[in-house]
Amino acid sequence: MNNQSRLFSALTSQVGRKVLTGITGVLLVLYLIAHISGNLSLLGNDPTAFNKYGAFLHGFGKLFYLVEIGLGVTILLHAYIGITIWMRKRAARKQGYAVHGSKGAPSKQSISSRTMIITGTVMLVFITVHVLQFRFGPGEAEGYVQTLSDGTKIHDLRRITVETFSHIGWVVFYVGAVLLLGFHLRHGIWSMLQSLGAMKPRASGTIYALAFILAIILAAAFIFLPIWIHFQGGAA
Amino acid sequence: MADKLMTINLKVWRQDGPDKPGRLAPYTVEGVNPHMSFLEMFDLLNERLILRGEEPIEFDSDCREGICGSCSMVINGIPHGPHRGTAVCQLHMRHYRDGDTLTVEPWRANAFPLIKDLVVDRGAFDRIIAAGGFVSVNTGSAPDANSLPVEKAASDAAFDFAACIGCGACVAACPNASASLFTGAKIAHLSLYPQGEPERRRRVIAMVNQMEAEGFGDCSNHGECEAVCPKQISISAIAIMRREYVKAVVASND
Numbered sequence: 001m002n003n004q005s006r007l008f009s010a011l012t013s014q015v016g017r018k019v020l021t022g023i024t025g026v027l028l029v030l031y032l033i034a035h036i037s038g039n040l041s042l043l044g045n046d047p048t049a050f051n052k053y054g055a056f057l058h059g060f061g062k063l064f065y066l067v068e069i070g071l072g073v074t075i076l077l078h079a080y081i082g083i084t085i086w087m088r089k090r091a092a093r094k095q096g097y098a099v100h101g102s103k104g105a106p107s108k109q110s111i112s113s114r115t116m117i118i119t120g121t122v123m124l125v126f127i128t129v130h131v132l133q134f135r136f137g138p139g140e141a142e143g144y145v146q147t148l149s150d151g152t153k154i155h156d157l158r159r160i161t162v163e164t165f166s167h168i169g170w171v172v173f174y175v176g177a178v179l180l181l182g183f184h185l186r187h188g189i190w191s192m193l194q195s196l197g198a199m200k201p202r203a204s205g206t207i208y209a210l211a212f213i214l215a216i217i218l219a220a221a222f223i224f225l226p227i228w229i230h231f232q233g234g235a236a
Numbered sequence: 237m238a239d240k241l242m243t244i245n246l247k248v249w250r251q252d253g254p255d256k257p258g259r260l261a262p263y264t265v266e267g268v269n270p271h272m273s274f275l276e277m278f279d280l281l282n283e284r285l286i287l288r289g290e291e292p293i294e295f296d297s298d299c300r301e302g303i304c305g306s307c308s309m310v311i312n313g314i315p316h317g318p319h320r321g322t323a324v325c326q327l328h329m330r331h332y333r334d335g336d337t338l339t340v341e342p343w344r345a346n347a348f349p350l351i352k353d354l355v356v357d358r359g360a361f362d363r364i365i366a367a368g369g370f371v372s373v374n375t376g377s378a379p380d381a382n383s384l385p386v387e388k389a390a391s392d393a394a395f396d397f398a399a400c401i402g403c404g405a406c407v408a409a410c411p412n413a414s415a416s417l418f419t420g421a422k423i424a425h426l427s428l429y430p431q432g433e434p435e436r437r438r439r440v441i442a443m444v445n446q447m448e449a450e451g452f453g454d455c456s457n458h459g460e461c462e463a464v465c466p467k468q469i470s471i472s473a474i475a476i477m478r479r480e481y482v483k484a485v486v487a488s489n490d
Contacts, residue, residue: 006485013444013448013481014452015444015478015481016485018454018455018478085412085454085456088412088453089411089413091346092347093345093412093413093453095258096344097313098247098249098341099341101312101314102460103460105463106462106463107458107460107463108457108460109458109460113457113458114458191456194457194471194474195478198475200472201470204471
């Protein structure tokens with residue numbers, strides 16, 4: 001076998017698929033942390049902070065678009081592998097059990113581990129809506145412009161955020177989606193570390209607990225923002 | 237025997253052959269001694285079925301002391317029943333209450349085709365072992381004892397993985413019918429011994445490929461396998477398998 005086909009068969013093997021899911025999972029969790037950190041600039045006293053942050057990111061030019069494309073590919077790869085794993089699992093047990101049970105600890109089986117395919121699919125739909133709404137939403141041409149004190153004009157992303165979350169329907173949609181993201185992360189953060197082989201038996205329980213805490217922090221922060229903006233009307 | 241005898245209601249999967257239709261059949265077993273093992277209760281039931289001229293229930297068993305890996309029953313949805321670290325042959329009826337109703341099913345996985353009633357063909361595990369779960373030793377005079385020193389910690393860790401009896405409960409319990417704990421335990425065991433070193437890279441790739449070829453599902457890290465394993469093998473075996481696999485792919489120059 002030549003090098004390319006050997007690498008391809010390794011990446012598409014059962015272990016390879018899992019390692020890829022883990023790597024993409026780590027990247028997506030890191031992205032979420034960066035994403036929420038940026039969003040928190042909406043909370044400050046400076047009404048230009050969020051837009052300045054957006055302008056700063058766009059300032060990277062080609063590199064910014066490269067990262068954006070990379071992020072899109074990462075999401076699609078993560079979703080694609082997840083769907084194939086689910087399809088193979090269904091094929092691996094045609095005749096199921098009449099009675100289901102879990103033996104409990106140390107099993108990590110939970111509602112969140114068993115619904116990864118559902119929460120993941122919802123995420124895919126949610127991300128599509130979210131990107132269309134914000135990334136490809138109204139631009140400077142549509143008048144979404146903020147003028148800074150030095151006269152510079154930048155894209156007013158804050159206005160899109162405030163306008164979106166002034167509708168209670170969108171608040172419910174975002175909060176609901178992020179709640180499911182929390183369930184996905186509850187199993188996912190622990191699982192990605194196990195998938196990458198980063199697990200010692202003694203550390204397993206601690207990492208599982210820490211993964212739970214990180215999932216709650218991320219979900220809570222993303223849930224807080226739309227609700228806060230809805231009731232504050234974006235007023236700083 | 238002062239202990240009160242129990243009555244146990246069973247729903248047992250009956251299936252005449254691989255391609256025959258199956259069903260859960262109800263049985264009531266009276267006079268169950270609480271000191272009986274779960275399998276002895278089945279022996280009792282089978283003796284009565286034979287006396288009545290009915291077909292006895294087929295199930296696998298051999299050593300009945302928890303080390304051969306033959307017995308394989310899913311009781312109320314849990315392979316080997318509710319007790320941690322025991323095969324079903326060492327599960328005793330005293331853990332149940334008089335009048336309990338228990339559903340008993342075979343291991344369920346396409347890679348373990350059903351032969352009859354509660355008996356499945358676990359040959360897929362043998363083929364995973366044959367693919368790489370061995371060390372090659374030259375024939376000739378026996379090597380000196382201790383000619384290959386093994387560190388105590390590595391030896392202990394390897395033994396924890398070597399405790400796998402190949403019963404298949406991990407596959408039966410896995411929501412994905414994955415054989416990752418079994419395969420991982422074998423790979424982890426040999427990866428910790430110097431004897432496993434020469435075939436280290438080929439082994440992990442061949443065994444992982446065979447596992448997939450047999451039709452087992454992917455691992456989703458549910459960890460149910462570790463909970464049901466009668467030898468309590470840790471899913472760190474699966475983490476080791478993944479590390480070994482990545483190392484083998486990166487380092488391989490075949």
